[in-house]
Amino acid sequence: EAGVVQSPRYKIIEKKQPVAFWCNPISGHNTLYWYRQNLGQGPELLIRYENEEAVDDSQLPKDRFSAERLKGVDSTLKIQPAELGDSAVYLCASSATGGEDTQYFGPGTRLTVL
Amino acid sequence: GQNIDQPTEMTATEGAIVQINCTYQTSGFNGLFWYQQHAGEAPTFLSYNVLDGLEEKGRFSSFLSRSKGYSYLLLKELQMKDSASYLCAYHTGGFKTIFGAGTRLFVKA
Numbered sequence: 001e002a003g004v005v006q007s008p009r010y011k012i013i014e015k016k017q018p019v020a021f022w023c024n025p026i027s028g029h030n031t032l033y034w035y036r037q038n039l040g041q042g043p044e045l046l047i048r049y050e051n052e053e054a055v056d057d058s059q060l061p062k063d064r065f066s067a068e069r070l071k072g073v074d075s076t077l078k079i080q081p082a083e084l085g086d087s088a089v090y091l092c093a094s095s096a097t098g099g100e101d102t103q104y105f106g107p108g109t110r111l112t113v114l
Numbered sequence: 115g116q117n118i119d120q121p122t123e124m125t126a127t128e129g130a131i132v133q134i135n136c137t138y139q140t141s142g143f144n145g146l147f148w149y150q151q152h153a154g155e156a157p158t159f160l161s162y163n164v165l166d167g168l169e170e171k172g173r174f175s176s177f178l179s180r181s182k183g184y185s186y187l188l189l190k191e192l193q194m195k196d197s198a199s200y201l202c203a204y205h206t207g208g209f210k211t212i213f214g215a216g217t218r219l220f221v222k223a
Contacts, residue, residue, distance in 0.1 A: 043157065056210065107156050
């Protein structure tokens with residue numbers, strides 16, 4: 001069974017440019033998470049989806065970040081415009097449900113903003 | 115400002131036993147996860163403790179004390195490939211998982 005797929009794996013952009021990350025969760029998983037992980041830190045939740053509904057986006061900086069999961073499967077996270085402080089690894093995870101089910105993580109996208 | 119604490123780094127010798135501690139403070143608590151994360155890779159699930167006590171899974175064991183807000187991960191017969199970060203995370207009643215900063219374990223020959 002395929003795991004969580006993310007692309008691109010690496011992205012280098014200049015500040016003020018837009019960037020988008022894509023995630024395909026494990027088949028059948030209803031819950032999808034986007035996390036940001038800074039160097040030497042644990043993942044911090046940005047947004048959680050139950051099917052196509054964003055049920056927790058309290059930590060998403062909505063002035064520059066947006067996300068969508070239109071058909072309840074794939075998801076895209078966008079930053080526009082990017083700032084230097086956005087440099088981090090962006091992890092996507094999925095779980096069967098949003099309860100205590102184990103979250104399975106993708107390999108992440110390492111973003112560098114110059 | 116995460117209210118979950120674990121040591122930043124630990125070093126141990128191949129073949130030895132190491133215990134990684136984690137303490138947390140939260141009003142809502144369902145259970146505690148341990149994840150392993152090799153450098154540049156995704157976190158992978160190791161264990162989930164809901165009840166107090168020790169759960170063993172091969173070379174890895176995890177312990178939880180809900181009353182003390184304390185958990186540990188025990189790694190036996192250490193191998194070089196165990197060099198990684200180990201993330202402690204608690205699951206709240208609000209369907210949220212809060213991660214610690216991780217403990218970087220270095221296994222030396």
